[in-house]
Amino acid sequence: MERSGSARIVALVVGVVGAVAVGALTALQARLNGELGAVLADGFLAAAISFGSGLAVLVVLGLALPSGRAGLKRIVAERRAGRLDWWLLCGGAAGAFSVATQGLTVGAIGVALFSVGMIAGQTVGGLVLDRTGYSPAGVTPVTPGRLVGAALVVAAVVVSLGGAVGSVPAWMLALPFLVGVGVSWQTATNGRLRQRAGSALAATAVNFAGGTALLAVVAGFSVAVRGWPEQFPTAPAVYAGGVLGVTYIFISAALTPRTGVLVMTLGSVVGMLASSVVFDLVWPPEADPDPVRQAAMIVLAAAGVAVAIAPRRGFRTRG
Numbered sequence: 001m002e003r004s005g006s007a008r009i010v011a012l013v014v015g016v017v018g019a020v021a022v023g024a025l026t027a028l029q030a031r032l033n034g035e036l037g038a039v040l041a042d043g044f045l046a047a048a049i050s051f052g053s054g055l056a057v058l059v060v061l062g063l064a065l066p067s068g069r070a071g072l073k074r075i076v077a078e079r080r081a082g083r084l085d086w087w088l089l090c091g092g093a094a095g096a097f098s099v100a101t102q103g104l105t106v107g108a109i110g111v112a113l114f115s116v117g118m119i120a121g122q123t124v125g126g127l128v129l130d131r132t133g134y135s136p137a138g139v140t141p142v143t144p145g146r147l148v149g150a151a152l153v154v155a156a157v158v159v160s161l162g163g164a165v166g167s168v169p170a171w172m173l174a175l176p177f178l179v180g181v182g183v184s185w186q187t188a189t190n191g192r193l194r195q196r197a198g199s200a201l202a203a204t205a206v207n208f209a210g211g212t213a214l215l216a217v218v219a220g221f222s223v224a225v226r227g228w229p230e231q232f233p234t235a236p237a238v239y240a241g242g243v244l245g246v247t248y249i250f251i252s253a254a255l256t257p258r259t260g261v262l263v264m265t266l267g268s269v270v271g272m273l274a275s276s277v278v279f280d281l282v283w284p285p286e287a288d289p290d291p292v293r294q295a296a297m298i299v300l301a302a303a304g305v306a307v308a309i310a311p312r313r314g315f316r317t318r319g
Contacts (some may be wrong), residue, residue: 015259016305018251019267025248026268027111027275033099033241034106034114036242040229043103046217048212053094054242055208060095062205068268071199075206078196078212088196089187091203092210094182095245102241105172110284111276112294114176116157119269119301123150126191126265129188136191136257149308153269156300159293184265190249191256200254207249208242265303273298 037046062068078084098118106114117159127150130140140146186207194203233239256264277294 011258012263015263016267018255019259019264020271022248022251023268023271023273024275025244025251025271026114027272027279028100028242029099029244029248030106030114030276031111032244033102033280034111034237035283036233036238036241037103038107039231039233039238040103042219042226042229043105043220044100044215044222045219045229046103047096047100048215049239050103050241051096051208051212051215052242053239054246055205055212057243057281058201058205058208061201065201066200067199068205069255071197072205075193075197076198076201084196088189088193089206090210090217091186091193092207092212093214094186094189095207095249096211096214096218097182098148098179099211100218100247101175101242105175109172111279112273112297113173115272115276117173117176118180118183118295119265119272120154120157121177121182122184122265122268123153123180125181125184126150126318129184132259134185134192135188135260136195140260146308149266149306150305152300152307153266156297156304157272158267159297159300172224174305187256187264190253194253195257200250203253204246204250208246263308266308269301270298270305273301274315 033046033050036049037043040046062072075084075089078087079089102114103306127142127146129135130146131142133139190203190207193206194200197203197206252264259267273294277291277298280294
């Protein structure tokens with residue numbers, strides 16, 4: 001019993017550390033994709049390039065690793081037999097929307113504002129998905145600790161947005177919220193697909209294949225209307241968004257069945273917000289950041305994560 005409790009604590013710690021890493025990688029990807037979209041003057045083309053590069057990495061890994069090939073074969077077999085719902089293959093649509101929104105908004109509002117809007121959507125989505133049982137971890141009760149933790153995270157969002165409302169277009173604040181809702185659903189969907197495939201690599205590959213196909217169509221229309229970009233960035237790092245996406249989606253798919261959607265969401269908040277402040281200092285956006293306001297939002301968000309994942313005592317009886 002004691003060993004089982006220790007194992008759960010270790011698994012929770014690993015899950016939270018992984019979630020923080022996911023948040024930091026998400027913030028970095030948003031900054032790089034925003035820069036790519038700003039230089040190309042076409043957020044949709046930037047998103048297609050980012051997702052396409054991630055898919056290329058996954059193709060190489062899938063060919064090199066037997067677990068990836070076995071997982072993809074299992075997905076195909078399950079789908080042909082009618083045991084795999086088609087919507088479990090659609091997680092890439094949310095990822096495509098997320099990357100496209102990064103290219104459209106981050107250059108103007110910065111990583112921090114994008115992150116807090118996304119966090120609000122993730123928090124709401126995570127609570128609903130855990131409560132309804134859509135999470136691969138099963139039904140997770142909405143406990144007082146989780147509600148207080150989520151409220152603190154939302155408070156961090158309000159603090160951050162307090163200085164931005166009116167200084168940027170309203171749609172630039174609304175889109176990140178919708179991205180957050182989509183990402184929470186994507187996280188749960190990829191986690192469920194990973195369980196069915198027995199391979200996080202295979203689940204991630206399906207995610208990127210669907211997202212790349214969707215973005216290729218949208219980018220094609222965008223180029224047809226706007227024309228081909230006059231210049232492409234020369235810095236190789238700007239094209240690394242796809243690789244970062246592969247990494248954090250892989251981590252999320254592997255850990256979400258153990259942590260649940262909300263803990264994964266709230267853990268990523270800390271990494272995302274802390275990293276976004278640094279990135280906005282390195283790459284200042286058009287909307288000037290407020291260091292004091294940003295520090296307050298990080299403290300509130302970190303407190304929210306701590307409250308949400310704190311062990312609850314007094315609810316178990318001895319057998």
